[in-house]
Amino acid sequence: MYHAIAQDIIKSIMADEYTTKLPTEKVLMQRFDASRNTIRKAIDVVFRHGLLRRVQGSGNFIIKQPANSGTILNLSIGFDRAAMVEGGPLVSQVVTFDKVQADDRLAGQGNIAVGTELYRVIRLRYLKGTLYDLEESYFPRTVVPFLSTDSVQHSIFAFLREAYDIYGSTTENYVHQVRLNDERAALIGVPVGDKTMCLDAINYLANGDVFNFSQTFFVYPDLELYYHTENIDLQK
Structure with a gap:
């Protein structure tokens, strides 16, 4: 339940419903008809996605994105690509949707076994009519038993949450430049040979299983990266 509440809070933040800080835990408990523990778990999820700054005794403040760009890629929001982009949503043009078996290259890329059956989705995605990226994404069928033609036209992660209650737990992101x-x-x-920014991502469930891995090649002009980290005092 707290995952769904976290998604709702994230949508509200992205829609500027909360512009300065989150409502109190008590208000959120009433809004979502949930316990304090559930609300705190949801807030933890939102915090880990780089949208909140905690101030002891004062509450949870909204982290403002830089004002000089409307195209900020938030790498901390790894479980839902639709939430990555200011000014979205992204519109997809599906190039390939089929099933393949993981060869040595895909097995290494996705940290899975050779021969794993995968859904393959290759999409061009557009932001306000301008090409944003080329996404090559894979979903092991042992974890994701079914994807439909309609589901890959929109947010696949949203479909997985609604259809299978699949929520990402951790994501490995690697950003680098590649020649096309x-x-x-x-x-x-x-x-051919032009350089572009590429994001390699692997998404894991809480039990450690991979449910998605992808390569995304970004071509949108003036794209900026944002990433949230939590400092931990290891000496405590």
């Missing part, structure tokens, strides 16, 4: 090969360059419409 023939196939990717043709899809994006740029010369």
Whole structure:
């Protein structure tokens, strides 16, 4: 239940419903008809996604994104790509939707066994009519038994939450520059060998199983990255 509440709070923050700080725990308990423990778990999820700053004795304040860009990629929000973009939502054009078996390359990329059956989804995604990225995404069928043609047109993570109660627990992100090969360059419409920013991501369930891994090639102009970390005093 707290995952759904966290999603609702995140949507409210992204929609500027909460502009300065979250309501008190008591108010949120009444709004969601939930216990204090459930609300605190939900707030913890929102905090880990880089949207809150905790001030002891004062509450949970909204972290403002930099005002000089409307295209901020929040790497802390790894479980829902729709929430990554200011000014969204993204509109998808599905290039490929099929099933494949993991070869050595995909097994290494996704930290899975060779031969694992996967759903493969390759999409071009647009923000306000401009190409935003090329996404190559894979879902092991041992964890995700079914994806529909309609589900891959929209937020796949939202579909997984609603259909299977699948929520990501941890995400590994790796950002690097790559040169585009023939196939990717043709899809994006740029010369072969052009450099672009690439995000490699692996998404895990709480039990450690991989439910998604992907490579996303970003082409949107003036894109900025944001990442949230929590400082821990290891000497305590």
